[in-house]
Structures are given as C-alpha cells and as structure tokens.
Amino acid sequence: MIPLLKLKGVSKRFGGVHALRQCNFSLQSGEIHFLIGANGCGKSTLSKIIVCALEKDSGEILYNGNPVNFSNPGDARQAGIDVVYQELSLIPDLSVQENMFLGSRNQGKLGFTDTKAQEKICRAALERFKGVVSENLTPDIPVNRLTADERQIVEILKVFIREPKVIILDEASSSLHSTQVEILFNLVRELKEKGHSVIMISHKMKELFEIGDRATIIRNGLTVATVELKESSHEEIVTHMVGEQYFSADKINRVPKDEIFLTIKDLSAGKLKDINLTLFKGEILGLSGLQGQGQSELLLTLFGGHPEYKGDLFLDGKKLNLRSPAHSVRDGFAYISGDRKSYGVFPVRSILENTVLAYLKKTGRKFFSRKSLRSEVLPILERLDLIYDNLDDSISQLSGGNQQKIIIGRWLMTGPKVILMDDPTKGVDIKTKEELYALMKELCDTGVSIIWNSSEDQEILRNADRVLVLNDGWIVDELREDRLSEYELYKAAMA
C-alpha cells in the first residue's frame, strides 16, 4: 500500500543550526502517528515543512504517491493537509468565528462570505467542548479575551471543521485540561474512523500509548526509528529519544529543614477561600487537584496579582504586603509560568535580553556593560544546558522547551527565596523534565523553597515533598510520605 504521505531525506538549516538532517517518514491512511523527540529536535520544523509554512532545503515529499510542491500553507490546505500550530495561528483582534474561517475559500456563494452559515458551523464546533470551557467562548468574542486553553481549542476547531485528510497536531494537548484532552481525543478518533490520518506531537507518554498507532522518534533532526506502539514500551521509546539506555530516576525522600519559611494565614482572594499553609525552608510544596481549582490563583496572589487580597503572610518572619509583582520580586519571589507566551517570553527580543530582564530590575542597575551581563548570563544558561547559537539571537528562534529554560534562567538570576511555578513543564520533553526536577531539588538544597502547581499528577507525586489538594478554592487535603499516591490524590480531588 502506498503511504498517504511520505518524506524522503528532508533537511532544513537555520543559519548554523541544523534543525533537520535526514528525515524519512511515512504516514498511512487512517493511522494516528506520533512524532516524539526532545525539545528542539525538529518536530515543529518538520510539520511546518510538510505544509510549506517553512521551505525545505532538500529532500522530497510525496502525497498520495505524487511529489508535491506547495508554495504556501494555503496550497496544503487545499490538498487536505492542515496543522494545529504549537504557537497557534490565531489573530488576537479577530473574533473566534473570523479566526476559524480565515483563509478558507469556499465560505459561501460566489466567494462571498455567508456569516450565518459560518456561525452555525462555528457554534456546532464549539458545542463539542461545551461544559469544559467558560460560557465566554462564543463565535463573536475576540480571541485576545480567551484563556490559553480556550485559544488552543479554537485553534484545534479551526482545523477540524475542515476535516482535512491529514491533520498535524503540534502539542495541541499541552495547554488543555484533562477533560478537554478527552474531547480532543474523541475528535481524533472520529476522524480516524473516517479514514483520515493524524500526526500528533506530544511529550506525554501516556497519550502516546492511549491513542497512537505508530510513533516516529526524532533525535537531533534525524528520524531514528519508527515503532508499532502495540509492540513497544516506554523504555524503548525513551532510549531511542536520548540515544542511550535510560532509566527515570527513582524517588528519593528528601528531608526538608524543620524551619518555617513562609506562613499564610486566612488568605482569601478571588476564588481562594481561607488558605492556611506553611512552607518550610528547602521544601518543594506541590499544589494539585483538578485543574482550575485555585492553584494558579494562589501563585498569582503570592506574586502580587491580587492586591485586594485578605489575610496575613509572613516570609522569614517578615510581614508581607503583596501589592504588585515588583513588591513580590523585591521580597524574594519568582514566578515561572508554563504559559510562557502570555507570561514569559518577549518575542523577537534576544536571548540575552530575555534572560537578564528580572535581574536588572531587581538589582536596580541603570548602567551596565554588555560584556559583564554576558559573563553573568553564561553560567546560568550553562547550568540549564541551553542549546543555542548566539546570545543575540531572537528567543523566538528557539524551540518551545528551550524558551522555557530561558524563563527559568531569568528567575534564577534574581536569586529568589521562594519560586512559584505554575505548570512549568508544559511542552518540555521528558529528559529536560527530569533535569528540571533535579534542578529544583538542587535549588532546594541551597535553601530555596518552591511552590509548584502541576497538571501532571505523576510528576508532582514523584517529586514534591508534600502536596496540597485544592478544590474550588479550598485546601481540602495534604498528602505526604506514603499518602503521596494517585489514589489518595484523586480521592481528595474528587470529593
């Protein structure tokens, strides 16, 4: 059987970076095919090359057995290939409906737009996610007023309403809650049943084995293997990914110091109700439960995002006044969000600028030489194992995971006392995740404390010293030592 889509020896360079060397890949009709690999190995580049959002340097692409030469993503869409982009292709000022139908040709009679018909399709599509998104999400709301998960859903539906023959989902599930992911998977399965093919990119192994048929593993721009998922294992895939035998680290029980660092008394703000907690020096305190139960809000409040809060807070014996992020930074807080597009990255600006930002603010330095800044930045980036060409390159050229490392570096430079992490491993590959966990523990050993919200139950159970379970703005349970299990977590979260 000839494959629906076949890539032969595709390569792509960005200046000095070899994003893809020799990519061979084939996609059958009606299969769900995963692309797996570390951050920056070239997955997004490959998907963009397929639809000609990027031009390839060499190699050949066959579609239905015929060589294709698209000249832009519009051509690929005509041919039935569409991408859900990792960085999203939505236009902030346009409405949901306008975004969904942007660039499509057959929208009405004689090339005129039929807004009524569009709205119908749009509503029907949104209906699929009813109950797991806010009431806010209607066809005429501008996209810039949506939350990250809602934007992702619009980007997904924008592609699904066209029912393309080949859909590429580039980390489409990374900013979705688990109930939303389920609906996405249903959509994917439906398409598969109709004989369409789906290429999925994800860093979550669970998803891979849940709905994948085959997986192609990419390492440093090279496709190293394609495996049948039924006959494969987690270990085999990770071994291909990192190129060596790989075992995930065992859980070590750390013993944080018995020294109270941060005390929160009767904190109420926004959704949060009567939060009481203590954080010990050198502790990793996890926040968990179903998504959106106030975890992010707690972190934001600590970072000065809710100046009208009620309650008393003490850090290191000193009473805090969380009036603004600037105050919180001065008090020794750092905030790392997984939604780096909204809260972290300054697109286009250089790696250097993106890294030193908070440090300059905190130290209040008005004059500095580039040279001295570079020498201060380099050790931090080295510690994070960042792969880059030049400090002056734009941060937008980096892969998603590497951008996240820069945000972490930005805050490490400020020498924080308490690091607030809001799902920091979103879109980060397994190996880098493990490195991040190790880094977190290393930091805690030097006396920093971390409050960590995570949407991945496994990672938080394995790596946090203590986990608080939130439900509707209340802390409903505290898990420690042998109660750190999925069973206990779900029991508390669902109660």
Add this chain to the structure above:
Amino acid sequence: MNTNFIKLQWLRTGWKERFRKAPYLLAIAIVIILMILLGIRNPGYLKLASLTIKLKSWMPLLFAAFGQTFVILTGGIDLSQGSMIALVNVIIVQVIMLFGGSLPGMLFAVSVGIIVGTLAGIINGLILTRLRLQPLITTYATGIIWRGFALSVMNEPGGEVPMSFYYFFSGSFLFIPIPVWFLSFIVGIYLFLLRRGAVTQLKAIGGYTIGAFESGINVDRKRVLAYGLSGFFTALATIAIIGETISGSPLAGTGYELEAISSAAIGGASLSGGFGSPIGSLFGGIITRLVNDVIFFYGIDVKYQQLMQGLIIILALSFGALLAQSLSRSDK
C-alpha cells in the same frame, strides 16, 4: 450581587462591545460635538446646501484617508500618496487638454488617471513584497519617483480643464448631490470587499502576519491588493481635487499622505495594523476638516490656528488610546 449591579455591568460591557465592533463610534461622537459647536456659532453652517458644498471640498481627504486605511490595516503605510495625487493630476489634465476638453476626452482622461493611480499602488506593493523592503522607506522613495514623473509630464502648475468638470461635482443626480454618490460608491466597494472576506484578511495580516500566512492567506498578494486599493482611491481623490482646482499641478497633494494617515488614526485605526475601519477614516477625515472650521468660526487668531489644530488632533487621538486601554483592561 443585586440585579441593579448586573444591569449596570451589562450596560457597560454593551458599550464596550459596540466600540470594539465599530471603533469609529468615537469619531462619530466627535463629529457631532464639532458640528454642534459650529452650529452654535453659525447656524447657517448646518444647512443642507452649506454642508453639501463642504462635503465637496472634503472629498479629496476623505478618499485619500479611506484608501490609506487598507494599507494601514495590514500594518503598512503609504507615504507616496501625496505625490501620487500630483502624478495622476497632471496626467489627467494633460490628456483632457490633448482631446481639447471634449466629453469623451475627459472620460478617457479620468479612466487613464484611475489606471495610473491603481498601477502606482500595485507597483508599491510589488516592490515591498518581492524585495522584502520596509513600507515606510519604500513608499517614501516611490513617492519621490512619482513626483519626478509628475514634473516631467508638466513642469509647472497650469493647464486648463473645462468648467463643466467643476459644475459636475457641484451638481446632483436624481436630487442627490454628486459627492454623496461618490461616497456611496466607495462605501459600496468597501462593503463588497468586506463580504468577500478581504478586509478581514488584511486585518489578519496586520494583526499577526505569521498566523495569517499559516492560516492559508496569500500574504504577499493581499498586501499588493491593499496598496493597489490605496492607489485606486488616491486616484479618486485626485479627480475630486481637479473638480475643485480645474487645473494641473506637479505640486498638488503635498502633505496629503500625512493628513490621510492622521485622519485614519483619529477614525480609530491602529497604525501598527490589525485594527480599524475605512469607514472610521471617513469620519476621521471629516474631523480633520471640521477642526479648521471651528478654529475659523471661533475667530481664533491666525497665529494660533496651527497650534490649536495640532492640539485637537492629539486630543482626538488620546481619546481613542484611552478607550483602547480601557477595553483591553476589561479583557484581563
């Protein structure tokens, strides 16, 4: 939460929604205020006959601002507009004189003018997209070229156009003044483009170019379209100018591009692209002209006229900026 509060909230968001959908509502409000100011001082100003004459004299700026907006929506700018007016102006006048001022000759001249303007716009767009140059510098440079061409076609102000050209624009057809027909025509073109989805695509390009490209829009072609439209409407503006001056000048249109751009901004367009409406620019253009009249009728010393004009423009712009800010604050 008591019901009154909810109602208030609804009213407030209602207004904000309306402003978001029609960013030119503010401009309309300013137009009304200025009209009232003028009416108080000089009730005759608001008479239909007087307004028709005014409208005729505003037309060139309105058309120029209208055309400029398509470019601004894509995040671009057309600085060659003023010189384009000069080029189209001298070409039309020369062709009219070539045919001895006959009616078919005039029709032919006007068509040639429209084609030249549109082509000049398309050339702007092609240079920009093919050579990947910045709009600002490119249209600045092509503007110099258009002006040079204009000078080679007619090296000093002059030429003569039959008075019938002038009377045509002051006349009416089916009891409706010609300027109103013209305005309806350009609004019609806008509505046509809107229903074809072209306006949305231009906004998309200005809002997030990569996203527009990835959504399957042929970005380069659409940008050429925007500059072509700018050229087309600039040619219409020139025809209206000839209707006023009934002569040719290679110096015509000097400074028009900046007036058009500022009118678009007053009308709610964002100069960084992605937001605004050509309809708003029409009102922005009216404001620009009304401000002069307010200054005149309130007898402000000539010495301070320019100063006042600048201040009022800043005021109008900052209103828009404040509004945009409060809109985006409600987003958070």
